[in-house]
Amino acid sequence: MIQASTTATDAAKKPAAKKRKASFKTGHSSMTKRSMRKWAWLFIGPVFVSFIIGFLWPFGQGIYLSFCGKFSVISDAHLKGIENYVKAFSDETFFHAFWFTALFAVVSVVLINLLAFSIAYALTQGVKGSNLFRTIFFMPNLIGGIVLGYLWSMIFDGLLDLWTTQNLVDNATYGFWGLIILLLWQQAGYMMIIYIAGLQAVPDDMLEAAKIDGATKTQTLFKVIIPNIMPSITICTFLTLTNSFKLYDQNLSLTGGKPARLTEMLALNISNGYSNMATRGMAQAKAVVFFILVATLGILQLVSTRKKEVQQ
Amino acid sequence: MKKTHLKRVAAIAIAAMMAGTALAGCGGSNSSSGSKSESGSADGxxxxxxxxxxxxxxxxxxxxxxxxxxxxxxxxxxxxxxxxxxxxxxxxxxxxxxxxxxxxxxxxxxxxxxxxxxxxxxxxxxxxxxxxxxxxxxxxxxxxxxxxxxxxECYGIIANPTLVEKAGHKMEEIKNFAGLKTVAEDIHKKAGELGFDAFSSSDMDDSSSWRFTGHMANLEYFYEEKAAGKTWTECPATITGEFLPNYKNLYDLCINNSLTAPADLSAGGHNAEEEFINGKAAFFVNGSWEFAAVSEKVPNAVMIPYYCGVEGEEKAGLNCGTxxxxxxxxxxxxxxxxxxxxxxxxxxxxxxxxxxxxxxxxxxxxKNAAQSTNGFLNNAEAYTKDGCYVMDWATNFQPNVDEYRKDLVSALNAYNADQSDANWAKVKEAFVDGWAKQYKAIQE
The missing domain is CATH 3.40.190.10 (Periplasmic binding protein-like II)
Known part of the structure; x- marks a missing residue:
């Protein structure tokens, strides 16, 4: 009934074959194809050029700068060796930020996905007003991170006032959970949309077959629905994981790292180092390490969840 | 044939526009005047x-x-x-x-x-x-x-003489810390009936904390400099914190005789300037740049020095520098x-x-600049004319200043929530040991 997994090459071949068929059916002539090839640069070009200017070039420059000595302007930087990396790895605030971020990522990935899936599941059961709820749950995502941080800091301080004299910025534990709640509130709606799309794509005949076979609701959920929405789970865990690791705006505006840099996450730790000329090189080295870390985690996670995806 | 040619031109134009808008986002976001292309070469x-x-x-x-x-x-x-x-x-x-x-x-x-x-x-x-x-x-x-x-510019404590008099005191009483303390504590005690308090809120959020971690901290550095008989010309590797008790005197007075309870300061959100302008507080810790805003509604506002209980402070002037x-x-x-x-x-x-x-x-x-119309700077000059010492801006030497002040803010927040000796010890750590730590952090 359900193929648990197929090989990666099979997976790659199938859609291609499908596409060929589709193009034949809808009558895409070879002429359209040729003109598509001819004009492709027009559509890819601008983005590609911006990508090089805005991302690849500075990225390469960043790697170069991480190996330079103290510099005032970039054209003045000179290679010096791995000193900045040595400094970065002996900076205890960097390590604290790393563990804080890691813990934050684990907790937020689990909570956001659980919540988003639950809401998505509830809203695909044909309840009245589902569309309205979907819109409402999605809305927090439209507000920028900085604004959210300031808004929530007021809400939290108001709530904390009910039972303690401490404010959000006085206590690292409050700060941690504050960040989790904020991100949960902001991102669950977005992930929910992805899960809803996944849930709606689960073939009705499969669900019907499960019902006829006498599967309970729980069985259907775990044996039919979840394996079928693995692509959604892959993309959602990928997004939440990298979002949590890269979190900056919300961190800056909600706690700003207070108290005593205890709620400082990696991105904020790095950018704080840039304000002083003497620590710029180190901050740059941290940024390179940070990139490698996020890229590795992202790829590992993609590969591992992809394996669990099923072919329909 | 002509038609395809036209299409091609249109396509290229659109592509160019797209590239233009895509790239426009990359640069010049902080330029507020738009005359980039005109400057430079035209009048070479x-x-x-x-x-x-x-x-x-x-x-x-x-x-x-x-x-x-x-x-x-x-x-x-x-x-x-x-x-x-x-x-x-x-x-x-x-x-x-x-x-x-x-x-x-x-x-x-x-x-x-x-x-x-x-x-x-x-x-x-x-x-x-x-x-x-x-x-x-x-x-x-x-x-x-x-x-x-x-x-x-100069900074110090901005005072509203009208309110001080309403509370039954005179500005002349305030010649040192003891005088300031008597007046401030009395106003705070009677705040209910007077309808105003002594100090405006001393918020510890980023928009306000610099008044205490940057400016008020200057009194400690300055008196340390003065006691050593020299003026700093570069950032010292360490400081002693000898005059930290004096900083504490003034800081305590500010937070404990104010419109806002100390524990609420870390969250911020109070507008100290508004409080002062609207006659809700008699004292406001800030600088000469506030004159324009303050003088409209409190035309007789004056600025007085940071009185903090240091010997001979009757001869103190304002903190002047730039x-x-x-x-x-x-x-x-x-x-x-x-x-x-x-x-x-x-x-x-x-x-x-x-x-x-x-x-x-x-x-x-x-020599040929216009005369100042700023009342607070005129106060500063008057103090100097009376033979008072100018408190120079030693605070400008704070090493790795953003990080230094952040740690100090955190320590002060903990102290605001609970004014214990243990918490003050942490303030001292951030103030004195923090200096050495940040000094070290920015050395090659």
Missing amino acids: AKGSVYWLNFKPEIDETLQSLAKKYKEAKGVEVKVVTAASGTYITTLTAEMDKSNPPTLFVIGNQQGVKDWGDFALDLTDTAIAKELNTDAYNLKDADGKLVSIGYCY ENCWAVNSKVSKEDQQATIDFMVWLVSDTDASKTMVEQLGVMPY
Whole structure:
């Protein structure tokens, strides 16, 4: 009934074959194809050029700068060796930020996905007003991170006032959970949309077959629905994981790292180092390490969840 | 055939537009004047001016002065203002461009070290000859005049004499900490019936904490300097914290006799300026730049020194100094340098221009500049005339300043929530040990 997994090459071949068929059916002539090839640069070009200017070039420059000595302007930087990396790895605030971020990522990935899936599941059961709820749950995502941080800091301080004299910025534990709640509130709606799309794509005949076979609701959920929405789970865990690791705006505006840099996450730790000329090189080295870390985690996670995806 | 040709042209035009908009997002986000393309080459022979300004609050004034200068002298002046808190990063980026700033700010010794190589020696230039004091100039180790002050400011405690009198006291009573304490505590005690309190809120969020971690902290550094009988010329590796108890005196007085409960300060959200202007508080810790805002509703407001219980403080004056120091880029053409210096001279000597500058900035230490209309700076001068000592801005030497102040804010927040000795010990740690720690962090 359900193929648990197929090989990666099979997976790659199938859609291609499908596409060929589709193009034949809808009558895409070879002429359209040729003109598509001819004009492709027009559509890819601008983005590609911006990508090089805005991302690849500075990225390469960043790697170069991480190996330079103290510099005032970039054209003045000179290679010096791995000193900045040595400094970065002996900076205890960097390590604290790393563990804080890691813990934050684990907790937020689990909570956001659980919540988003639950809401998505509830809203695909044909309840009245589902569309309205979907819109409402999605809305927090439209507000920028900085604004959210300031808004929530007021809400939290108001709530904390009910039972303690401490404010959000006085206590690292409050700060941690504050960040989790904020991100949960902001991102669950977005992930929910992805899960809803996944849930709606689960073939009705499969669900019907499960019902006829006498599967309970729980069985259907775990044996039919979840394996079928693995692509959604892959993309959602990928997004939440990298979002949590890269979190900056919300961190800056909600706690700003207070108290005593205890709620400082990696991105904020790095950018704080840039304000002083003497620590710029180190901050740059941290940024390179940070990139490698996020890229590795992202790829590992993609590969591992992809394996669990099923072919329909 | 013609049709396809037309299509192709349209396609290319659209592509160009897309690329244009895509790239527009990449640059120039912090430029507030848009005359980039006009400056530079057009008046190549004459030279042009590009001022990288670091104070967002005076941007509007500078833009209008630039326009006036262009009308009067025909020289292009471009003013770009770095967004709040991003001056150094903006300077780093701008200095690397083909048309770098010709006029920029080097405000303290750290700046002299970091940016001194980019500064023209201003000794004996036309602008240096306009100065009436060299008290606000910055020199490097070799005696090169790296930057010159274009205005100075002062800070202390702003007081509302009317409210002090309403509470049954006189400003004359406040000549030292004991006097200030008596008045402030009495006002706080009677706050219910008076309808106002002693101090406005001393919030610890980023928009306000600098009044205490930057400005008020200065009294500790200054008295430490004074006790040692010298003026700092560079950041010392360590400080002793000998006068921290005096800082505590004044700080405690501020937070415990105020409109806002100490435990609520870390969250911020109170507007101390509004509180003072609207007569809700008799005292407000801030600086001379508040004069315009304050004097409208409290025309008789005065500024008094940081009285904190130090011996002989009856002779204390206000904290005067500046970070507003001009440097001229040594790496631009001679014409541009000359044009820049001409512009500077115009700003400090032209009747209208210097009047506008003085209104915005306070006092300009130049022979031909307009007289100051700022009451608080006049207070500062009066103190000096009475033979009181000026408290210089030792606080400008705070090492790795952002990080140093952040730690201090955290420690003060913990203390605000619970004023125990243990928590004050943590403030001391951030204040004294934090100094040594940050000093070490920024050494090579």
